[in-house]
Amino acid sequence: MPPDPNPGGGCAPAVPGNHSQTVGDDGPVLVQDGILHERLETFVHQKGIERAVHTKGYGALGTFQTYQSMREYTKAAFLQGAGRRTKVLVRFSLAVSNRGTPDTARNVHGFATRFYTDEGNFDIVGNHIPVFFIRDAMRFPETIAALSPSPQSNLADPGRFWDYLARTPEGTHMLTWLYSDVGTLASVRHMRGFGINTFVWVNAEGRRRYIKYHWIPLAGEEYLDRQQAGELAAKDPDAAARDLYDALANGEAVEYELCVQMMDPCDAQTLPFDPLDDTKVWSEESYPLIPVGKMTLDQNPEDYKTQVEQAAFSPANLVEGIELSADKMLQGRSFIYWDAQRRRLGPDFRGIPVNRQQGGWSPQKMVTSGQGLPVAGELVRADIQKPDDFTQAGERYRSLSADWQERLVDNIASELYLASQSAQECVLGYLSAADAGFGERVRARMEEYKQK
Ligand code: HEM
Structure with missing residues (x-):
């Protein structure tokens, strides 16, 4: 039971400050009433600017503890010794959202982690799907526009998405993830997280390795099918936020293991794909997951706005020993987050408590990538x-169990049959290029939808 706000009894205790200043009992309110003015002005100003993307979010606090020293691979001080603990903040989010978007609607979920290390703040700003639609940040605004409501009707319009996909063959792999059950979930405690882009770790000898980050939920993975997701969206649009909040409030810890895949940059010459292309995954057989440590979330924020909403995550918040690669998406991301945050939170966003870092921030302390690397061209x-x-899209399709394949086919067909004829043909062509059977099955299922 919450504490009684008025233990003395009575329904409406007198609060003198709750009255405007008037001329006599019946007269008008005075313009000089600075208290009234300030209270109303504070109200209209308190709603801050929302994020350009990932608007709806929820957060949790906790600790990251290393399993083993990563000294052989990186200078990053917080990864040097086994058992070392670092405070963390995580903001989970819905990539294309407003504050009312149902958590269970098909979406990319953000998984942004801030490590408050003794050497400064380090962020992994990832999603719950290991790849992205595009490989060049130049097309990011177009991607978000395709997933957003129609500018004409302000209503969701799947046709816009399929027209976009028709001009984006590199998005075929992402489609096989987003339109599988992985795209619909009710609990972020049961989803994976990925850094997606390729980063670089540098050790004390100056050796560089390409790195991909993976968060594995220790409670296991769980997703919904399209029907379950739709029902839950109607019952509780905040299902995933509530699931996380209630678990933490009930004293349940939420745990993820951080693993990395490492690659020698020389492998880029022999691989059939480009390891700096974020539409690709790296085979776990060739590049096994190496466990780095465990993150335990055990605390809800006490004040969402100041502890979570004002957090300014960026892939460019780095510490010595961790750098950006030349991945073209990551390069675009390297500056736009801070640009967004200067607008959203003001030029002093790094001075806001949730963003302060050990020793303070100065341009001289900024970690820039590739110091000493020769570059020409x-x-x-x-x-x-x-x-x-298309190769990895086909591999992903064939790796799914029969019922997951069936739902992937049905989820795509249930929307694609409504798209323009030219978009349908392009997308079916891409699916067939990935796997002939995949394309045929989606085409056949679309025919069934058209007959209904
Ligand atoms: C692999 C691709 C990407 C991933 C995994 C990703 C992930 C995220 C996540 C998780 C957030 C929310 C952070 C939070 O909770 O505060 C976010 C925000 C944002 N992202 Fe990305 N993003 C990607 C690509 C891009 C690209 C290419 C751009 C633009 C070039 C971009 C621009 C933004 C902006 C402007 C914000 C809002 C930042 C703020 O106001 O604090 N993202 N992104």
């Missing part, structure tokens, strides 16, 4: 040399 605007848009 002609200026170009071009796609990567090895786009290979």
Whole structure:
């Protein structure tokens, strides 16, 4: 039972400050009433600017503890010794959302982690799907527009998404994830997290390795099918936020293991795909998951706005020993988060308590990537040399169990049959290029929807 706000009894205790200043009992309110003015002005100003994307979110606090020293691979001080503990903040979010978007609607879920290390703040700003639609940040605004309501009707319009996908063959792999059950979930405690982009770890000898981050939920993975997701969206649009909050409030710890995949940059020459292409995963057989440590979330925020909403995550918040690679998406991300935060939170966003870091921030302390690396070449605007848009989409389709394949086919067909004829043909062509059977099954299922 919550504490009684008025233990003395009586329903409406007199609060003198709750009255405006008037001329006599019946007269008008005075313009000089600075208290009234300030209270109303505070009210209209208190709603801050929302994030450009990932608007709806929820957060938790906790600790990260290393299993073993990563000294051989990185100078990052917080990863040098076994058992070392670092405070963390996580903000989970819905990539394309407003504050009312149902948690269970098909979406990419954000998984942004801030490590408050003794050397400064380090962020892994990832999602719950290991790949993305595009490999060049130049097309990010177009991607978000395709997933957003129609500018004409302000209503959801799947046709816009399928037209976009028709011009985005590299998004076929992402489609096989987002339109599987992984795209619909009721609990972030049961989803994986991925850094997606390729990062670089540098050790004390200056050796560089490519890195991909993985968060594994220790409580196991759980997803919903389309029907379950729709029912839950109607019952409780905040199902995933509530699930996390209630678990923590009931004293249940929420745990994820951080693993990394490592690659020698020289492998880029022999691989059939480009390891700096974020539409690709790396085979876990060739590049096994190496456990780094465990994150335990055990605390709800006491004040959502100041402890979570004002957090300014960025993939460019790095510590010595961890760098950005030349991945073209990551390069675009490297500056736009801070730009967004200067607008959203003001030029002093790094001074807001949740963003302060040990020793303070200064441009001199900023970790820039590739110090000492020789780089040369002609200026170009071009796609990567090895786009290979379909191989991994086919592998992903074939890796799914029969019932997961069936639902993937049905989820795609249930929307694609409503798209323009040209978009349908393009997307079916991409699915067939990934796996001939996949394309045929989606085409056949679309025919069934058209007959209904
Ligand atoms: C692999 C691709 C990407 C991933 C995994 C990703 C992930 C995220 C996540 C998790 C957030 C929410 C952070 C939070 O909770 O505060 C976020 C916010 C944001 N992202 Fe991305 N993103 C990606 C690509 C991009 C690209 C290419 C751009 C633009 C070039 C971009 C621009 C933004 C912006 C402007 C915000 C809001 C930042 C703020 O106001 O604090 N993202 N992203």
